[in-house]
Amino acid sequence: MVQGTVHKYPDNVDTDVIIPARYLNTANHAELAAHCMEDIDPDFRKKMHAGDIMVAGWNFGCGSSREHAPIAIKESGIACVIAKTYARIFYRNAINIGLPIFECEAASDGISDGDEVCVDFDTGLITNITTGKTYQAQPLPPFIQNIVNKGGLLNSLK
């Protein structure tokens, strides 16, 4: 269960704006986080607090396969991402590195930038505390839950 302030983004947020390739000459998590979202939201780092929630539209994380993208978001302190859909490589990568993500069209439509939102990871229940509305996200399939519960893909293979 997490609760935080929402940072809202549009459809088709691509991995080049999540972490521009000019910063991919390092795999250092903190350095990647320092440039997270800077090409579409230069103030992201200044305004966000650990535990905040990212909400977006369709096809979040499209483009490159760079795992640096979910790493930059997670390392920034974002507690979870809610979008209508995800690009498939980003979806895999988020699960593999342990960034909680949920697909929920109604929540994406009903939540505004700056809203206070609570997400129950076990049930997929999303509560907009600012408006009082609730939304039900698809819980993760058991196969994926196993990866997440074991702390990522590599730990699940051991």
Added chain:
Amino acid sequence: MGMTMTQKILAAHAGLDKVEPGQLIMAKLDMVLGNDITSPVAINEFEKAGFSSVFDRTKISLVMDHFAPNKDIKAAQQTKQSRNFANKYDILNFYDVGNMGIEHALLPEKGLVTAGDCVIGADSHTCTYGALGAFSTGVGSTDMAAGMATGQCWFKVPSAIRFQLTGSLQGCASGKDVILHIIGQIGVDGALYKSMEFGGPGLASLSMDDRLCMANMAIEAGAKNGIFEVDDVTRAYLNGREQHPGVTYAPDPDAEYEKVIEIDLSSIRPTVAFPHLPENTKTIDEAAALNVAIDQVVIGSCTNGRLSDMAAAAAILKGRKVAKNIRAIVIPATQQVYKDCIRLGYIDTFIDAGCVVSTPTCGPCLGGYMGILAEEERCVATTNRNFVGRMGHPTSEVYLASPAVAAASALAGKIANPEEVM
């Protein structure tokens, strides 16, 4: 109900007679790929998890192509880490400066991937090898690490959209124009989580370079993979090249598709994708009428850096001059393509026209180096993405097009129709 090509390949690699869309499977891998950006992250995860061996040193390819030859100290550290890992585990297919090329041009050229293979790569354009009739898809670095350690990867079996090709390309139209047209039609998430399967009577008219270009950009429609039926063109390409024998899979006659889209190749016009999404397409007739002034042209990349791409550009640039104040950058995708360009006189043509010719690198495509754009500059590129800031400053713009359109635009100093040059 029958299976699509992709479903058949996945079933075979999972040791199953049949799979269905949505089914989660564990599949054996024929190749695991990484580059100088994604491999370091994978190596860190591999080591952190305590693995001490790779599943098969002959089935891993590490290609130093994105920021290599090293663009700065940090990039040098990343190739060094990859090089050390390759040496430690005696990785057979480690490609470094001197023999490297852009990964998705290099692996097919070297015959490291072939028909019927199941391939993952920590690079989104790994879907390129579907042109050979392989299942091939991009993954992240953690999947790459797990693949290197175990030789396996989990997949959710995709449904498919069938693209039934008829007719043949006319004039300056190429595979790039077909795939841009398709992305314009279905959108950047039009094939999300799905296979794009290409076949039909028009297939035989498409060269292997056209097919590699089209499969390459399947990811730009959100697809899990793009895949082409195997025919005489495929067999001619693989013959004498493939390093292990390929297996031909054909879709069942009663395979189930979410949608069948007919594409008449004869009707495809040269096509340009405007900023900032590959789906923002216009025909060259619409685009040229807008008089979009440009600052730079890039001809190369894993999408369009092959010999026929160089030939298309050379045919337009021969005996002509790049417009004043235009930087034209040509990047043959592999050393072999580079040598063929020298042999065929293309390099002379490019340099005489006022272009610069670079050693193979992904460099400018992803805004790494070798052609970064300043504030509000515009570039016509034969690359695959035109996102905000993709090639440099967040206010710069990338227009995606074929080598013919890019070359014609370099001559005109604005987006131009190659048919009016030829």
